[in-house]
Amino acid sequence: HHNFSAGNNENSVEAHIGINGEANLDFLNIPLTIPEMTLPYTTLTTPHVKDFSLWEKTGLKEFLKTTRQSFDLSVKSQYKKNKDKHIIPIHFYMKDFQVLSTPSDIFIPAMGNITYDFSFKSGLITLNTNVGLYNQSDIVAHFLTSSSSVIDGLQYKLEGTSSLTRKRGLKLATALSLSNKFVEGNHDSTISLTKKNMEASVTTSAKVQIPILRMNFKQELNGNTKSKPTVSSSIELIYDLNSPKLYSTATGRVNHKLSLESLTSYFSIESSTKGDVKGSVLSREYSGSIASEASTYLNSKSTRSSVKLQGASKVDGIW
Secondary structure (H helix, E strand, O other): OEEEEEEEOOOEEEEEEEEEEEEEOHHHHOOEEEOOEEOOOOOOEEOOEEEEOHHHHOOHHHHHOOOEEEEEEEEEEEEEOOOOEEEEEOOOOOOOOOOOOOOOEEEEEOOOEEEEEEEEEEOOEEEEEEEEEEEOOOEEEEEEEEEEEOOHHHOEEEEEEEEEEOOOOEEEEEEEEEEEOOEEEEEEEEEEEOOOOEEEEEEEEEEEEEOOEEEEEEEEEEEEOOOOOEEEEEEEEEEEEEEHHHOEEEEEEEEEEEEEEEOOOEEEEEEEEEEEEEEEEOOEEEEEEEEEEEEEEEEOOOEEEEEEEEEEEEEOOOO
């Protein structure tokens, strides 16, 4: 069953679609057989699987109860008209003939607000998405999509906002966030432009948590041209890998920093990297570390450069 509606008046234009029905998941009851396989470039083999039922063995039977699943889908879009208008003046200069009457201005309607909504509901999962573009004192774009489910791994929330400010120059700001049982992340960035200065900053962070791996990542980038063009960057990665089936573990950290300065009279860049790892493979422990530093300075009269590198490693019973 489905329905459709649309409308257009002096204030808005909108449309809506709704569908509801039933899905047949009987194909999940078909038994699967997977032969034994050797993984490429390894001696590992996957076990032979015979008469495997996705419906029975994955837990779907407990969650959904029946292979006959109903669903509802809804899509709605709307455009709210803006009463404001942009005026473009027109001037005509004609020597050979005279125009009796010409328009002096062109009126272009200003952009209005646009919204979009989507939803899908079933026994397994519910999805919702909202998107909006708003033209007010600032131009703002926003979206939000999320899910709820009887399976924790299918639940998520993703949200983003971007705004353009036109007061005292231009400023573009963006923010993103993702949350899930296994993955989390955030991103923030701003870019500002004025007559005297340009400034930018970016920050990104992520977290991964799955049964064999835990990882944290963070990155920062900053730059401006206030007194002199400068750029600085830093990256940090922390990880913890533990795979009992492969008899392997690894924990470690990596840090990287970079800074850059530049004027018409000189150029300077510095970078440093540090990393360490500790773990085991087939019950044999190992460890290692590395550190490096590099710098370069350049002007019209001279050039200076330096590089420093250190490293160490250890494996039980070998070195």
